[in-house]
Amino acid sequence: MSSDEKYSAKKHKAAVCPCPLKQGTDREDIQETIDSVNDLLHQDKLSQKQTWQIGKRLKKVIDENPDMEKSQMMDALFLWGTALARLASQHDDVELANAAIDKFEEIDRISNKEANALGAVGYTLWGSCLLVLAKEQQDNTLFSKAFEALDKATELDDGNKFETNLHHAKALVEVGDFMRYPAHEQYLINEKPSSEAECYYERALLSCENLERLYQTQVRERVSTGENSDDEDTITEEDYAQVELLRAKLYASIYDIDSESFEKVYRQYKTAQDLDLRSDVILLEWIRFIFSVLTWGCWFPSVERMDTIIQEVDGMTQSFLLSNGFDINAYQDLLESETANDSVPHLLHLLGELIVSSLLKQSRIQESAGKTHFDRAQKYLFVAHQFDERLGCYGLARLYATPAFCDETKCLQWLETAESYGVLEDKELELDFQHIKKNDWFQSFLGSIENGNNRSPNKSGSVEMAKRDRKVTLAPGYSQLHWMRLTQSGRDLAQLGGKSPRKNITIAEIATHNREDDAWMALDGKVYNITPYLKYHPGGMRYLMMAAGSDGTALFNEYHAWVNGHAMLAKCYIGDLELASTLGHKAEIGDSVALNTTAWRPFRLFSKQSVTKTACKYVFELPESKPLGLCIPGQHLELRANIAGRVIERAYTPVSRFNQRKFFELIVKLYPDGLMSRYLESLPIGTEIEMRGPKGSLLYPAVGIVKREGKIQQRNVEHLVLIAAGSGITPMLQLIRATFESFQDHRTTVMLLYCNRTIQDVIAFDQLEALTNMFPSRISVRHIVSEDAEISTKCQTESLAIRHGRLDDSIMHEFIGQFVGKETAFFHCGPPAFDADVEKMLKSLTVSDSCIYRF
Incomplete structure (x- = not known):
């Protein structure tokens, strides 16, 4: 039985086993999982989370049963690839497309390239994923491979399957667009398509006619028989709406837009929308067409x-x-x-x-x-x-x-x-x-x-928004480029006279320096002589003077939260602000974030929950649904509490998203002699505790860039090696999230070595496991546990593994030796003794000091 008989092109119906199953066998358990996954794929839409769960289940089956029967192995891979491919096509996601292609290529290898192993559906999905890659990379070779797969699908179903024909028509349009607008050039109304592009568009229109024929034939059959079949091969109005949408896009590409042709294209979009009123895709394309006519059209x-x-x-x-x-x-x-x-x-x-x-x-x-x-x-x-x-x-x-x-x-x-x-x-x-x-x-x-x-x-x-005056034009010779040249000239801009930066500068002293010829400003606990910078300030001298003689942190964050002020003013650094002079400051009206870098602010404990035997998650309320105020991986906040008559301060990294509102979360490891961790453990719900931030001089502000003390240390980083112990995982989770949520980053790989006493002490185990299932080619997790005598092999895979023992030179060499000498940044976080040992081991691997970073 071929795969296209086993699976529906639209709903991916469950596979039929070629022979009866014996009760109680491993094969029966495997088939039960495969059938269960097929039931999920039978749904109209799958969320990204459901797709991850499918991948996790099938990966576990494959890893635990490497010797399963060939047919079941191909079924499992097919379903896994199907789930990934559907999501990849929906979101044009290159990473998911690559993952799906891997599964289809493996089926092709196992079956010795037997066409029926994938069937028409498999080749259609394979071709669709290749199209996603071809569009992203603008690669003619990939377009050709996509057509080979789609042509094969059409050949296998004799050209009479709606789904395969629809994918083929869409591919023709994609290639036509590529010929017409190479390298993502802007779409222009009334720009005549090239002869090559027009050829593909005409072929796509012919495909649409064939799709209409298939649909109308089925409609007539249903009318003549009086039956309203709802089997997997039924072409619904929603399915056919995709054909009418494709026609509308083709008309918009081919016609010179005037009053007559505009109305024809407009009616075509409306026809598609009327067939599927719940389609956001059609509605977006319809509005985009009208907008393009108004923006770029000649009529x-x-x-x-x-x-x-x-x-x-x-x-x-x-x-x-x-x-x-x-x-x-x-x-x-x-x-x-x-x-x-x-x-x-x-x-x-x-x-x-x-x-x-x-x-x-x-x-x-x-x-x-x-x-x-x-x-x-x-x-x-x-x-x-x-x-x-x-x-x-x-x-x-x-x-x-x-x-x-x-x-x-x-x-x-x-x-x-x-x-x-x-x-x-x-x-x-x-x-x-x-x-x-x-x-x-x-x-x-x-x-x-x-x-x-x-x-x-x-x-x-x-x-x-607060009213602002109009901006001023800077005088010639006072641009930011001129300022950077001045900072590199060797002049004493801080006016320290060769002395070292000072400690404990008070707010009262800063307040005496509030004139244009003598201006100081505090920023994030550091004090700068801003006098030489006044004329270079892009917003004008008057605005910067608003912060002269005071702590300008709140004002700076309101207008320049995404600018590295410390790097800009590095040569103007005088010393550090005496924090005692800022304690007790209240949140200022109009602050756009909940935290303040210098003033301590109260946050109410909303809930707490144990996440492991030795760690607890604390959820705090955010005032007025403001974001917390952390926006760059590497930033953390500080907590302050009066414990047994002593003021104790500790630094923690939130594990919630930066832009999350209403609440934020901290995970804190409990230590027998930890003053702050035990204080938090005993803190009643509803109690307030003071915090400030963001803090942190080690940052990962953009893809491939590492900053330390405001200076770029590395560019074009391609590999992140993360080494953590216990709660040292929390800053690593921020780095990992930034890597895999970035729309610009499709290449950075992550190797995480995570050390704990037992596997039960691992924080965010499920989250890390889900990531390895979703991005097996980009993230690898190695759990190093010291006290588990026997480690279960059930959850171990190529991307996620558990090793018994302590972190040593041999483990380091085995897992991260391959990254030495490449574009790699090495981050570590844990107790002081752990951090010291890690640095020694990294240096023994000849890792440069400039590539080693400690949180």
Whole structure:
């Protein structure tokens, strides 16, 4: 029996065993797992978490039964690849696509390239994953391999399977787009496709005709028989909607857009949407087409037609939101519960941008329905921004630049927000803001960008943002580049006269240095002489003087939270702030984060729970749903408590996400003589404890970059070796999360050596195991336990293993020797004696001091 008979192209029906099973055998247990996974795959959609669980279960079956029957091995690999491929195609995820391809290639190897081993479904999924890689890498060879797989699928089902034909048609469009827009060039309306691209588009249209024939034939059969079959081969209206969507995209690519062709493409998108009202993909593509016509087209709809279009698309959007349980007026509840559909913010963002474009392009619409459209756009863009900081901000800046609703202050505020999140990098500002491009304040803003000015994000929104004066243009010779040259000139900018930096500088002393010719400022507990920097400040001298003679940390974090001020002012360093002079400071009104770097602030204990025999998780409340204030891997916070008459301070790294609101979590290891850990263990729920932060001089601020004391130590890091003991795992978890949640990082590998007494003492065991199942080629975890005499082999795999003993030179050489001499950063964290031993062992492996980092 071939695989395409075993599995449904749409629902991946359970495999049928070729012979009866005997009760109580291992084979029966294996088949039970395979059938159970098939039941999961039978669902219409799988979440990423469910896909991880499938991979974990199948990986365990394969690892524990290396000698299972060939047919069952291929079934398990097929299901695992299917789950990964479906998610990879849905999200264009290169890592998942690679993982799925690995499974299909293994089936091909085991079966000696027998075509029926994969069947039409397998080759279709394989080809779809190759397409994901081809698009990412813009590689003709990968496109060819994808077509080979898809052609094979079509050949195996005689060209009569809807699913395989649909994938083949989509592939033709992808290649056509690649021929037309190489290297991700911007999409342009009315740009004539090349002859090669047009050839692929025409072939795709023919495929759509064939798909329509298959659908209509099935519809006629159902009408003639009176049966409404719901088996796995039934082509539903939702399935056929994908064909009509493909047609709409092809028409938009082929036609020169004028009034007639616009209406044809518009109706085609609407036809697709009517067939599947719950499809966010169709709705997004439909709005994107209209937006592209308004933004880049040579022809625009009339005012009346555009008003009708916005109302129709807005109505479709409202229906979609309601069907997904999204009440835009109660978005805050969804934001806190994190239950909103991932596509909703993008849909609101794109619809808001569309309305803004209509207001900018057609001035007469502002006189009739303009205010209604303005209010809609403002709401949609603002809500989108609350869910994703990169969304909405640029559209709001454009909205406040429209002639009828121009608000220079709000426009500038949202431009600054967009700049801080890197949204402006691919924008044509003078084109998008041509109504105001000659205004002095806008030209000043453009000048500040050229001077390298960075501003902090402000999520408070357009209504609550504080009023700001217009920016100034720096005098010639006072750009950030000129400042960097000055810092390298050897001049005594701190004016220490050759003396060492001071200790315990009080706030009172800093307050006496508050003039333009004598200005000091405290930042994160360090004191700087900012006098020589005043004229170089991108926002102007007047704004920096607001912090002169005081602790400028809160003001700096409000405007420049993403700028490394310590590196900028390193040559102006005078000494350290006496922290006693800052104790007792209360949170300032308007602070955008919960923590303060110098002032101790109270946080209420919400709950606590044991996670191992020797570690406990503490959940603390965040005030007003503000984020905690940590934003870079490597940062930590400090806790302070009065214990038995002594003030005790300890540093801990939160294990929750940086942007998490309402609560944050700490995991603390319990030590018999640990004052703070025992104090926390006895702390009643509802009690407050003081904290401050962020702290930390060792940071991993971006992909492949390691900073220490504000200076870049390594660039282009490709491998992270993490060595932890006990609760030293917590900063490592932040590094791991940053690596695997990054949209820019698809290559960095992680090797974690985690040392504990017993396997029961391992913190976040399930989390680490899930990561090794999801990214087996990128992360390896080695648990080193000292007191377990017998280690179970059930949970051990190539990516995750448990070793009995203590960390020594031989274990270090075995597991991390391969990374020495490569682009590797070595991080370690644990008790002092452990850290000292690790550094000695690393040096014995000839690891350079410059690549070794201790948290």
